[in-house]
Amino acid sequence: MAASDRSALLLARLLATTGTAHFVAPRPFDAIVPRVLPGEPRTWTYVSGAVELALAAGIALPRTRRASALLAAGFFTAVLPANVKMARDWHDRPAPLRKAAYARLPLQAPLVLWALKVSRDNRP
Template sequence: MSLPTSVKVLATGFAVSGTIHLVKPEVYEPIMPSWVPAHREVILASGVAELLCAAGLAVPRTRRLAGWASVLLLVGVFPGNVQMAQDASKTRNTTFKAAAYARLPLQLPMIRAALRATREG
């Protein structure tokens, strides 16, 4: 069975984002909600989780489990995306504002792709 395009895009996005989390974690520190402890460690752990999800989505045998893990990960990072949008609204950087607010509705198709992966295993 061929991997749906939406799942390929999700896996690629996780691979890129996960790599950035590990190589340049400071990129994500400003968007961490204040109530989350150990910001650096959480960023690194989420990078590892994204890479594991990406790899799992690529392998038919692990795709169903990786799909569910991806759903949980996307729901888990949503507060960070909301925090980023709130912070962006306080700046004059319109590019940052546009990117921050664009991320919020993108979560829905990403979650849909992850759910689709749960049926493609």
């Protein structure tokens, strides 16, 4: 298997795992939904989980990999406000939790770059 295929499948696995977690343990995700979004946080948790599962499936399939990876890059950018909210809300948590919340912020950039690379590696 080519390195580009392994990278794509690893990204798909990450998205599938996270997407599944939105349904199995939704409460932590509910807590980071920005308050400015209309409706109930649980709805947004389920929608974002479903999007992650759909992106995972699209990236896993070579035929839809390029487009799905581009969409994943957009998705990773779109969820950044949730990570900012988490970091702000967790300012008074114990140091390890606070550090984990802050560590999520710069991790978005590598995820976006990874998705873009998967898309570039799968040009027609």
